[in-house]
Amino acid sequence: MTAAASGQRAVGREARRFRITPRVRGRELGLLSLVAIGLFIGSLSLGATERLKAAQLDGDPASVNLLGPADPAFIVVYLGALFAVHLALVIAGRRTDQILLPTVGMLGGIGLLLMERLPQDLAGRLGGLASTQLVWLVIGLAIIAGLAIAVRNDVWLRRYKYTWAAVGVGLLLMTFLFGRDVNGARLSLTIGPFSGQPSELLKVILVVFLAGYLSENRRLLVEESTRIGPLRLPPLPYLAPMVAMWTIALGIVIVQRDLGAALLFFAVFLLLLYVSTARVGYVVLGLGAFVVGAAALYFLFGHVRTRIDIWLDPFADPNGAGYQVVQALHAFARGGLIGTGLGGGLPTIAGRPPIPALHTDFPFAALGEELGLVGILAILGLYLVLVERGLRIASAAQDEFRAILAAGLSLVIGVQAFIIAGGNLKLIPLTGITLPFVSYGGSSLLANAVIVGLLIALSERTRDPLPPPRRLGRIRRMLDRGAA
Amino acid sequence: MDAAVLAIWVLRLLFLAILYAFLWMVVRALIRDLRSAAREPVRELGRLVVVASPSGEPAAGSVFALDAITSLGRDVNNAIVLDDEFVSASHAALTYRGRAWYVEDLGSTNGTFVNGSQVDGLAPIAFGDEIQIGQARLRLERART
Numbered sequence: 001m002t003a004a005a006s007g008q009r010a011v012g013r014e015a016r017r018f019r020i021t022p023r024v025r026g027r028e029l030g031l032l033s034l035v036a037i038g039l040f041i042g043s044l045s046l047g048a049t050e051r052l053k054a055a056q057l058d059g060d061p062a063s064v065n066l067l068g069p070a071d072p073a074f075i076v077v078y079l080g081a082l083f084a085v086h087l088a089l090v091i092a093g094r095r096t097d098q099i100l101l102p103t104v105g106m107l108g109g110i111g112l113l114l115m116e117r118l119p120q121d122l123a124g125r126l127g128g129l130a131s132t133q134l135v136w137l138v139i140g141l142a143i144i145a146g147l148a149i150a151v152r153n154d155v156w157l158r159r160y161k162y163t164w165a166a167v168g169v170g171l172l173l174m175t176f177l178f179g180r181d182v183n184g185a186r187l188s189l190t191i192g193p194f195s196g197q198p199s200e201l202l203k204v205i206l207v208v209f210l211a212g213y214l215s216e217n218r219r220l221l222v223e224e225s226t227r228i229g230p231l232r233l234p235p236l237p238y239l240a241p242m243v244a245m246w247t248i249a250l251g252i253v254i255v256q257r258d259l260g261a262a263l264l265f266f267a268v269f270l271l272l273l274y275v276s277t278a279r280v281g282y283v284v285l286g287l288g289a290f291v292v293g294a295a296a297l298y299f300l301f302g303h304v305r306t307r308i309d310i311w312l313d314p315f316a317d318p319n320g321a322g323y324q325v326v327q328a329l330h331a332f333a334r335g336g337l338i339g340t341g342l343g344g345g346l347p348t349i350a351g352r353p354p355i356p357a358l359h360t361d362f363p364f365a366a367l368g369e370e371l372g373l374v375g376i377l378a379i380l381g382l383y384l385v386l387v388e389r390g391l392r393i394a395s396a397a398q399d400e401f402r403a404i405l406a407a408g409l410s411l412v413i414g415v416q417a418f419i420i421a422g423g424n425l426k427l428i429p430l431t432g433i434t435l436p437f438v439s440y441g442g443s444s445l446l447a448n449a450v451i452v453g454l455l456i457a458l459s460e461r462t463r464d465p466l467p468p469p470r471r472l473g474r475i476r477r478m479l480d481r482g483a484a
Numbered sequence: 485m486d487a488a489v490l491a492i493w494v495l496r497l498l499f500l501a502i503l504y505a506f507l508w509m510v511v512r513a514l515i516r517d518l519r520s521a522a523r524e525p526v527r528e529l530g531r532l533v534v535v536a537s538p539s540g541e542p543a544a545g546s547v548f549a550l551d552a553i554t555s556l557g558r559d560v561n562n563a564i565v566l567d568d569e570f571v572s573a574s575h576a577a578l579t580y581r582g583r584a585w586y587v588e589d590l591g592s593t594n595g596t597f598v599n600g601s602q603v604d605g606l607a608p609i610a611f612g613d614e615i616q617i618g619q620a621r622l623r624l625e626r627a628r629t
Contacts, residue, residue: 041498048488052489338496371499375500381511385514392514399612
């Protein structure tokens with residue numbers, strides 16, 4: 001009895017030492033309840049549509065019972081995982097953002113409903129499409145919870161920025177050398193039983209490195225010593241990383257044939273340069289370099305030229321090169337204003353969905369067909385919310401590193417969503433990149449989960465002192481010695 | 485049959501409606517957050533935290549709210565008085581110009597250092613940087629929001 005009581009007191013002391021006090025997250029709970037209701041209705045709608053279709057095929061539509069979700073297990077497991085993350089965040093009791101998790105949960109749930117509705121054998125040798133996606137979503141939610149709770153200190157990120165950069169370049173080189181070619185692009189890397197797309201992780205590493213580099217060298221980048229006409233530029237040596245970044249982006253296009261990742265990296269790099277220095281000159285210079293590089297690639301490499309030509313006129317070869325884009329445009333057209341309803345899109349052609357690579361590259365077109373203009377505007381709105389939250393976290397951050405990191409992480413999600421949505425809509429040339437949290441794919445889901453987990457951790461309104469900056473130099477060491 | 489089609493129509497519209505209800509609730513929360521942030525009067529442009537102060541005046545850990553111009557030195561007429569024999573009477577000034585902070589050495593005997601490198605005249609500084617004046621180390625931080 002007394003032993004138990006003292007044991008309980010010891011546990012209480014432990015808890016106080018780590019200052020774990022549960023904190024109610026009312027806004028998050030309210031929004032998550034709405035996500036749960038929405039996804040349940042979506043599942044009902046999908047189930048009813050599919051049952052009606054099946055009954056029509058059997059020729060006996062009158063007797064069918066339509067009520068009931070499509071596949072209750074998926075939605076129950078997913079919502080359970082979402083509320084478990086919410087509970088974990090409540091118990092951890094940090095004053096962190098309450099809007100990111102429900103927004104991501106909504107996007108992930110819509111993606112799950114879409115995967116349930118597609119032919120299940122698209123996932124290849126793994127299990128069904130929806131069940132694999134569900135497993136990755138749950139792992140992703142666990143990562144979000146883990147990072148949001150555990151990351152209290154960012155020293156391990158800011159101290160080792162060159163180590164992170166080296167890891168990133170190493171991953172890239174390994175993909176160049178040992179990568180497996182899929183559809184002409186060398187993207188996936190297989191190590192033992194694991195295979196993944198390193199460029200997904202690379203985008204997180206890139207932002208961490210840039211945040212470290214820019215926050216440390218901001219002073220030098222803001223000073224001006226070179227002038228070219230109306231452009232004011234920093235000392236030329238500090239343009240070296242910009243040139244390096246441009247070269248890496250070109251390398252990704254030439255060696256990996258991955259236009260989307262190159263576009264994403266370069267766009268995020270330019271945006272972060274602007275965020276940290278507020279100098280339009282950099283953006284102008286970077287855009288100039290982009291135009292020069294893009295023009296050179298267009299004339300030198302066939303695969304780049306094909307993409308641009310398809311973008312300019314997909315109907316030149318509607319059954320060959322332009323097939324994907326043309327089918328996507330037809331899907332948007334079929335969707336109209338409010339769409340055909342979940343599950344009501346065009347049935348598969350010979351067991352395949354009408355658009356090749358629909359589950360990874362064209363979920364936006366599929367949603368455009370089934371939810372219509374109204375639905376995809378709402379989905380774009382959800383991405384805007386994620387970006388706004390990230391920039392708000394950046395503006396409230398305590399120092400440059402955290403601010404640039406938060407801005408960069410949220411812009412990665414926003415730029416990705418723009419590139420693939422624009423590509424599906426033929427607004428910009430199509431590049432193979434995933435729609436964050438909606439597209440099928442483990443690497444993409446995990447990398448985006450890392451981003452959201454870090455953003456939630458960064459949003460804490462802390463009273464803890466900052467870690468000291470790195471280069472304190474001689475004076476401090478001299479003082480320390482003098483004191484000793 | 486007709487009832488079934490009607491039910492599916494209702495479910496489809498309901499799903500879209502809830503999607504928009506969610507978006508509306510989120511956006512309302514965002515606007516409320518921005519409004520409350522804007523309503524808080526900004527009294528300070530930044531804050532200076534004393535990281536280490538061997539002389540004891542000011543004490544380590546104390547925090548100063550910064551105006552657009554803040555003078556530092558040993559003389560009592562400075563906005564922040566550093567009572568340290570290595571500090572000049574009028575040692576340095578912190579100024580907020582445009583949208584950036586600068587530290588200016590006012591011809592001190594022992595110099596002003598930012599993150600360990602000596603300031604020559606005027607130097608821009610960022611939040612999180614450490615300024616060394618005499619034996620005291622001070623860190624520039626963002627104003628609390």
